[in-house]
Amino acid sequence: MNDIERLPYDVVVIGAGGSGLRAAIEARQAGKRTAVISKSLFGKAHTVMAEGGAAAAMGNVNPNDNWMVHFRDTMRGGKFLNNWRMAELHAKEAPDRVWELEAWGALFDRTKDGKISQRNFGGHEYPRLAHIGDRTGLEMIRTLQQKVVALQQEDARAHGDPEAMIKVFAETTITELMKDGDRIAGAFGYIRETGQFVLFEAPAVILATGGIGKTFKVSSNSWEYTGDGHALALLAGATLLNMEFVQFHPTHMVWPLSVAGLLVTESVRGDGGVLRNSEGKRFMFGYVPDVFRAQYAETEEEADRWYTDPDHNRRPPELLPRDEVARSIRAEVKAGRGSPHGGVFLDIASRRPAEEILRKLPSMYHQFKELADVDITKEPMEVGPAQHYVMGGVEVDPDTAAASVPGLFAAGEVSGGMHGSNRLGGNSLSDLVVFGRRAGMGAAAYLDSLGGARPGASDAELEAARAEALAPLERAGGENPYAVHAEVQQTMSDLVGIIRREEEIKTALAELEKLRERAAQVSAEGGAAYNPGWHLALDLRNIMLIADCVAQAALERQESRGGHTRDDFPAMSPEWRKVNLICSLDGDRVTLRRQPMIPMREDLLALFDRSELQKYLTDEELPRVPEETS
Amino acid sequence: MGAKVLLRVWRGDAGQGELTDYQVEANEGEVVLDVLHRLQATQAGDLAVRWNCKAGKCGSCSMEINGRPRLACMTRMSLFEPDEAIILTPLRTFPVIRDLVTDVSFNYAKAREIPSFTPDPGVGLGEFRMQQVDVQRSQEFRKCIECYLCQNVCHVIRDHPENERPFAGPRFLMRIAELEMHPADTADRREIAQDDFGLGYCNITKCCTEVCPENIKITDNALIPLKERVVGRKYDPLVWLGSKITRRPRHDTPAVPVKKN
Numbered sequence: 001m002n003d004i005e006r007l008p009y010d011v012v013v014i015g016a017g018g019s020g021l022r023a024a025i026e027a028r029q030a031g032k033r034t035a036v037i038s039k040s041l042f043g044k045a046h047t048v049m050a051e052g053g054a055a056a057a058m059g060n061v062n063p064n065d066n067w068m069v070h071f072r073d074t075m076r077g078g079k080f081l082n083n084w085r086m087a088e089l090h091a092k093e094a095p096d097r098v099w100e101l102e103a104w105g106a107l108f109d110r111t112k113d114g115k116i117s118q119r120n121f122g123g124h125e126y127p128r129l130a131h132i133g134d135r136t137g138l139e140m141i142r143t144l145q146q147k148v149v150a151l152q153q154e155d156a157r158a159h160g161d162p163e164a165m166i167k168v169f170a171e172t173t174i175t176e177l178m179k180d181g182d183r184i185a186g187a188f189g190y191i192r193e194t195g196q197f198v199l200f201e202a203p204a205v206i207l208a209t210g211g212i213g214k215t216f217k218v219s220s221n222s223w224e225y226t227g228d229g230h231a232l233a234l235l236a237g238a239t240l241l242n243m244e245f246v247q248f249h250p251t252h253m254v255w256p257l258s259v260a261g262l263l264v265t266e267s268v269r270g271d272g273g274v275l276r277n278s279e280g281k282r283f284m285f286g287y288v289p290d291v292f293r294a295q296y297a298e299t300e301e302e303a304d305r306w307y308t309d310p311d312h313n314r315r316p317p318e319l320l321p322r323d324e325v326a327r328s329i330r331a332e333v334k335a336g337r338g339s340p341h342g343g344v345f346l347d348i349a350s351r352r353p354a355e356e357i358l359r360k361l362p363s364m365y366h367q368f369k370e371l372a373d374v375d376i377t378k379e380p381m382e383v384g385p386a387q388h389y390v391m392g393g394v395e396v397d398p399d400t401a402a403a404s405v406p407g408l409f410a411a412g413e414v415s416g417g418m419h420g421s422n423r424l425g426g427n428s429l430s431d432l433v434v435f436g437r438r439a440g441m442g443a444a445a446y447l448d449s450l451g452g453a454r455p456g457a458s459d460a461e462l463e464a465a466r467a468e469a470l471a472p473l474e475r476a477g478g479e480n481p482y483a484v485h486a487e488v489q490q491t492m493s494d495l496v497g498i499i500r501r502e503e504e505i506k507t508a509l510a511e512l513e514k515l516r517e518r519a520a521q522v523s524a525e526g527g528a529a530y531n532p533g534w535h536l537a538l539d540l541r542n543i544m545l546i547a548d549c550v551a552q553a554a555l556e557r558q559e560s561r562g563g564h565t566r567d568d569f570p571a572m573s574p575e576w577r578k579v580n581l582i583c584s585l586d587g588d589r590v591t592l593r594r595q596p597m598i599p600m601r602e603d604l605l606a607l608f609d610r611s612e613l614q615k616y617l618t619d620e621e622l623p624r625v626p627e628e629t630s
Numbered sequence: 631m632g633a634k635v636l637l638r639v640w641r642g643d644a645g646q647g648e649l650t651d652y653q654v655e656a657n658e659g660e661v662v663l664d665v666l667h668r669l670q671a672t673q674a675g676d677l678a679v680r681w682n683c684k685a686g687k688c689g690s691c692s693m694e695i696n697g698r699p700r701l702a703c704m705t706r707m708s709l710f711e712p713d714e715a716i717i718l719t720p721l722r723t724f725p726v727i728r729d730l731v732t733d734v735s736f737n738y739a740k741a742r743e744i745p746s747f748t749p750d751p752g753v754g755l756g757e758f759r760m761q762q763v764d765v766q767r768s769q770e771f772r773k774c775i776e777c778y779l780c781q782n783v784c785h786v787i788r789d790h791p792e793n794e795r796p797f798a799g800p801r802f803l804m805r806i807a808e809l810e811m812h813p814a815d816t817a818d819r820r821e822i823a824q825d826d827f828g829l830g831y832c833n834i835t836k837c838c839t840e841v842c843p844e845n846i847k848i849t850d851n852a853l854i855p856l857k858e859r860v861v862g863r864k865y866d867p868l869v870w871l872g873s874k875i876t877r878r879p880r881h882d883t884p885a886v887p888v889k890k891n
Contacts, residue, residue, distance in 0.1 A: 041680070042738060043776055044688040058756070099755040105747035105812065107765045107772060114759030132769060138687060139772060150746035153886045162742060162886075170738075193727050222682045256659020262685050366845075367686065370704055371661070482671035526676025529643065530728040533675030 004188075004466065009035040009202040011443045012187050014174050014229060017045030018137070018432030019412025019439070020208030021144035022097075026440025027206075028151055028166040032447060035200055036148070036168045037189070039209075039224045043145045046210050046222045047432065050137025051265035051363065052121055053129025054101075054433070055426030056094035060115040062126040062310070067091040068607050069125055074427060075608075076291075077123040077321045078391070078420020079561045080577055080616040081242065084600045085398035086418040090427070090434050097433035098130045104150075106143040108132055120270040121425045123321040125295075126310075129426040134265050134363045140429055172198070174228070175538055176465040177205060177236040177408070180455030184236070184407030188457075188465040192535065195528025197466055203455055204443040206401070207233060207410040208436065211390045212246075212546045214485075214539075217493035219387035220252055220263040229414035230549070231542035233394045234590070238403040240583040241395040241416035243546070244553035245563040247423055248498045249388030250325035253381070255341035259371045261386040264346065264364060266425040268381075269318045271360050272307060273348035275329070276380070277337035283344075284317035287328035291615045292320060323422040323562050326385040330498060333384070343384030349377055385498060389428065391419045391563055392553070395582065400442030401435055407446060407455070411439035421562025472537035478523030481537040488515050488540075488547055496551045501567040505555040512551060516544050548590045549583040556581055556592055574618040599624070632657035633712065637669060639677070640719040643728045649717065656707050662716065663691055663702040666730075678729035686843060689777030693730050694719045699779040699841045721782040736794060737778050740802045744827070745883040747809060748817040764813040771808035771852055773844045774801065780838035780848060786831045797828035800838035800848050807852035810859060817883040820863045823856055826885040832857075 011027040013020045016038035027034045038045065057070040070091035075082055102108060102116065108130050109117040118127040132139040152162035159165070174189035178199070186201045209229030213221025230240055251264040269275070277283045285303075288296045296317045297303035303316035318325065329344050339345055348357055354377035358365055361376070368374040368381060393416030394403050401409045412432045419427060472481070495508035519541065524534035559573040560566050580595045602624060605613070610625050617625075635656045638649045654669045663684055670677045681691040684703045691702040696710075696717050710716055724732035749758075780800040787793050798806075806823045809815050823829045836849045846852075863869055 040682050040688070040690060041734070044682045044690050046683070048688045048775070049683050049685060096755055099758075102758055103749060103753070103755060105749075105809075105815075107760075107769050107812065109769075110760055110762040110765060114761055117762075132772070135687070135773065138775065142772060142774075146741075146746060149742050152742060153746060156742075156886060193731075193733075222684070222688070224682065257657065258660040258664045259685075363687070370686070371706070372659075480671070480675065482675065486671070524675060530678040530731055531676040532670060532678065 004197045004199050004462065006199050006201055007035065009033050009200055010447055011035070011204045011206065011440075012037065012200045012202040013206045013208055014187065014232070015045070015208030015210060015412070015414070016040075016042060016168060017047040017208060017210055017412065018140050018144065018429060019436035020045070020206070021141070021148060022433045022436025023206045023208055023409075023411055023440040023443070024166060025144065025147055025151065026437045027444055030441065030444035032444050034166045035202070036166065037172050037174055037187070037200070038168060038170050039173050039228075040171065042168045042170050043141055045141055046224060047141045047429070048138045049220070049222065049263065050140070050429050051134040051263060052267045052270070053119055053131030053136045053426050054094070054098055054140065054429035055121070055124060055128045055424065056098040056130055056430050057091060057128060058095045058098065058116060058118065058130070060111055061118040065126040065128060070094070070128065071604070072607055073124050074424060075420070077424035077427070078422055079572065080420065081561060081597070082420030083398055083417030084604055086435070088604060089398060089438070090418060090431060093434045094430040097430065097437065101140065101143050101433065104143050104147045106132075106139050108139070119267060120319065122266055122269065122319045122325065123424040124426065129270075131267070133359075134267050134361050136429060140432070173535065173538070174232065175469050177232050178457035178461055178465070179236060179405075180457065182237070182406060183455045184405060185455035185457045188462065190469060190528075193530055195531070197469065199457065199462060201454075201457065203450055204407050204409065204446050206439045206443055207394060207408070207414050208412050208439070209414045211413040212550070213387050215489065215492050215543050215547050215550065216387040216497070217489040218252075218261040220249060220261050221387070226539040227542045227546035228539070229410060230393060231545045233403060233408065233410065233414075234545055234549075234583065234585045236405050236408060237585070238405045238408055239395045240549055241392055242421070242553065242581055243390070243392035243549040243583055244557050244581065245391035245421045246387060246550060247322060247389035247391060247563045248326045248385040249322055250329050250385050251346055251383040252386040253368070253372065254339070254343035254384040255382055256372060262367065262371070263388070264381060264383050265361070266322070268346060268348055268361060268364060271348070272351045273318070273346055274316070274351065275318050275325070276345045276347055277332045278339060279337060282318075283332050283337070284320070284325065284328055287324065287331070288317050288320065289324060292324070296320065321422055321424060323565075326498060327565060329383075329385055339382040341382050343382045345380040346383045347380040349379055354378075389413065389423055391421060391423055392416045392550075399438065400445065401439035402442050402446070409439040409443050411435040421564060469538060472522055472524040473528060473534055475521070475523045478521045479518055481522040481524060481533055481540055484515060484518050484522055485536060485540060485543065488512070488519075488543055491515065492547050492550070496554050499565050499567050500554050502555065505551055508551050509548075509555070512544065512547055516548075519544050545590065552590060552592045553581045553583065574616060577616055578618065632660075635665065635707070635710075636715045637665065638715050638717045639669070639730070641677070641729050642726065644726055647726070647729075660707045661703055662695060662705045662707065662718070665707065666702060666718070678727070678731045680731045687775060689775035689843075692721055692777045692779050692782065694721060699782050701777060701779070701843050704843055721778070723782045723788045724778075734778055737776070737781060737799070737801065740798045741805070743798070743886050744802060744805055744809070745817050745819060745822075745886060747812065747815055748883065749814045750816055753814070758814055760813045767811045767851070768808045770846055771804050773846055774804065775844060776801065777843060779841040779843065783837045783841045785835065785837065786828075793828070793831060797831045800832070800853065803827060803829055803832065803856060804846070804848050804852040807856040810856065819882060820860045821882040822885045824860045829853070829857060829860060
């Protein structure tokens, strides 16, 4: 059992969600032997939970849409902290990536003239989200899964073996990246079913592991989201960018308690749903911040007209970016105007006919009916914010998705920069396929640049990885990993959650220090075969590292912006906009440093009005901005 | 604090196993998976349960609950009487790996045999035009979360492992129907549906439809229409004549060869 099986590949993709599968398809199409590592079964990744859609400026519903409008919306949503090159690539390439999914068999909802339909979403100026009812993520994962199968069928014909060029290792977890000098040499992990250790010997590793939701108590994320890729990158010597930015999506179920954190898609609001407090008031009109005042309606009448006549009316404030809506809901609840279970009311029943609700939001109907006995065509939903996404992640080169360690790449939620301080809804699914593809191309090009050279892992490194993985199983009398995990989640939710202040973050860091020692001493009962307690014990190391990064970065950034709200520094600061916070490891300690933001290219700056840029940029930056824009 | 409930959980592995009793706390509004998680966290840290989204969207936590195939995350505790024992066993059709986790690789193997989506290569990116009414039929089948409860319940393989070779099961016959009804697909899978994937074994007892957590009308909307298409083709006089003249009995896209070990 303790033997290590060695598996040689060209590219190892860790993660089998949208970005991982898209990356693997690209690497395989570039002729590279590719392994896909999936923590769950093939086709179950967290991407299936995405509901609303994939944002792409195809202009199918409103022909005024184009990449420049999408780029502007993305930068505004991220409060100009985005890596602008990533936002540019994303806006330009998203339409082709969505059409590509269609060519691989995805069946999006259609417009009357037979094109892919697009829906409205928070922060997007035009209807932009390609969707399939409210189960777009499932369609994406299934389409990519079936594309992998189609490639395997080609390989079966060409090589007599469907897994000759691309193989999915289901229910397999990577615990360590291997290096040869400063380069990546492979990935070490275990197969959950048996506990068998495996070494994937490969010069290129693509991280596509998603997010960090299991660091928090109430999260819409699945169990896999233990920050594995973030932690593996840190441990391999790469850097993490702006980890303080954690998205608390405004609308999740709050009752019954067992489903607290279950996502209620933003499409409910995009399709006409409104938020009300306990007095029945549409409170969002009172929370439109100055930077967005020009684009959002001031009266209910104007807001309601917008759904049918968007060219002559401004948007309803329920469709502000997620960070704004989440904060507003929290403020209403705090002021005592919340719903019985500590949320607010999301009402679509009084606004749209039952038949339309059933057609457009079938899984929302299903979810509330089955789990809460609420019929959303007749009654309002009770909703509140929960952790949903992390904007921070592995620092990468925008064009190739390469991290700072040669041979290491990252795409999707695990990478940082694209979404700045706050992600717009719909920009995640498109991010996955745009940068998944680029990571696959980046890895293939890196392999070509190596020529025949193949870095190899040292035996000592491998032995250390095995010993670390076995430790919780061999240690007797240690603490229960589930108990330690629950305490980390409680600490992070209470002290580094949606609203933060200095003393609380400092308390959290002190708590985390103690918890780190406890996490290192947990024991897992039972054996190596399919043992969830052991798996959690190993994931804890990653959760602890990431919690530390988030808390340190949250303490350092003394402003409020997007997914980082400081009670003690409530304003957004143009000086802080120029600062990226970079996490790295020094020995086994997380360290943080400031790094200046690269100024935006002038042709991109020219896409904005000077008056808008004045709200975000410092006076010294403004002279670069042309006086007049078209 | 909630009351205690009696869970009788099958513990064991491929070799053998037995029902083990646990008293576990359960709170208002919880589902079976919540209680299983509490059991893991407090009494049985190594209890093997497969789960992922806990939202009825990924289809991982399939098991048999009091003998009925269900998703643990969508089965509310309020379904049971307060003093009723809840018996949790692994899916019966598939080999047990450990505790409540089974080996579902059969399904992945079947998925790989079905000829994939085959669009007209002349259609460029963004050029597909399809009407909502035409995509809607296949969209229903694409709601499938691959929980394999239909595969588990189907009597053709549940009690007859010898049928696993000739019969793909409802999920994959539905996949064939989905591709056949896809407006942009050009392949023909009607003969192989019958000959290679065992559509004829289905005698429309509708058990698959009954257990589907997505409420897909598998039998009525996928399997019966597929049977009609197969029959329609088989008895089409032109096709019959063509097969006599060219001496090529099959015009279908062939099923993908199975890897030989």
